[in-house]
Amino acid sequence: MSTTITPPGIAPETTIGQLVAARPLLARLFDRLGLDYCCGGKQTLAAACAARGLDPATTLALLESATAALEAGPAEVDAAALGLAELADHIEATHHACLKDELPRLVEMADRVAAKHGWRDTRLPEVAAAMNTLAAEMLSHMRKEETVLFPLVRQIEAGAAGTFHCGGIANPIRQMEAEHEAAGQLTASLRELTDGFTPDPEACNTHRALLAGLAAFEADLRRHVHKENNILFPRALARAGGGG
Numbered sequence: 175m176s177t178t179i180t181p182p183g184i185a186p187e188t189t190i191g192q193l194v195a196a197r198p199l200l201a202r203l204f205d206r207l208g209l210d211y212c213c214g215g216k217q218t219l220a221a222a223c224a225a226r227g228l229d230p231a232t233t234l235a236l237l238e239s240a241t242a243a244l245e246a247g248p249a250e251v252d253a254a255a256l257g258l259a260e261l262a263d264h265i266e267a268t269h270h271a272c273l274k275d276e277l278p279r280l281v282e283m284a285d286r287v288a289a290k291h292g293w294r295d296t297r298l299p300e301v302a303a304a305m306n307t308l309a310a311e312m313l314s315h316m317r318k319e320e321t322v323l324f325p326l327v328r329q330i331e332a333g334a335a336g337t338f339h340c341g342g343i344a345n346p347i348r349q350m351e352a353e354h355e356a357a358g359q360l361t362a363s364l365r366e367l368t369d370g371f372t373p374d375p376e377a378c379n380t381h382r383a384l385l386a387g388l389a390a391f392e393a394d395l396r397r398h399v400h401k402e403n404n405i406l407f408p409r410a411l412a413r414a415g416g417g418g
């Protein structure tokens with residue numbers, strides 16, 4: 175069962191716990207600032223900033239812009255209008271760069287929530303195990319794209335298509351598509367294990383931040399894989415002169 179929380183205003187006297195309970199994705203910013211929203215969630219923003227030596231006005235401004243960005247949703251480019259190299263660059267600079275920060279954070283939260291609350295919900299250790307596997311697989315997958323496939327795509331666009339056998343790019347593409355499928359299945363199992371990323375009424379702030387982070391991961395994975403499977407890969411194959 176989900177609980178509806180009216181978002182509190184962002185003010186120095188608002189507690190960190192209230193802010194994250196209402197907008198769990200703000201946990202990313204609190205993690206970056208080293209502000210504890212779980213056990214230290216009862217602290218006001220002003221007190222937490224003072225304890226960490228952070229300037230309250232700057233922290234408030236950061237929170238306001240992070241909230242506005244969350245409400246606006248991710249900025250999306252017209253991937254179909256980009257060239258092959260531009261699209262590979264865009265994927266690396268956005269989806270890959272974000273995931274390199276986000277996956278270790280999700281693993282850390284999943285491990286912490288399983289250790290603390292696994293006695294209450296026996297699916298939490300399964301969530302942590304699936305998250306660890308997913309993160310390891312995604313990090314290895316992106317490394318392969320960045321070191322093998324995307325450099326090939328850039329060479330093809332630069333006019334080196336004649337030097338490739340069609341299998342030269344078709345094989346890594348097939349491998350990447352199979353890995354996308356595996357990541358999609360693991361993400362679906364995380365959705366199932368968490369009742370659609372829905373917190374139960376007793377869920378602590380870290381648990382809520384984890385579920386919000388998983389839901390955001392799932393949405394980002396869809397956009398990321400769409401750009402690769404439906405735009406980048408078929409165009410690179412066509413440019414290389416092979417159908418796969």
Ligand SMILES: [Fe+2]
Nearest residue numbers: 265316319402
């Ligand atoms: Fe990718």
Ligand SMILES: [Fe+2]
Nearest residue numbers: 319350354402
């Ligand atoms: Fe990929």
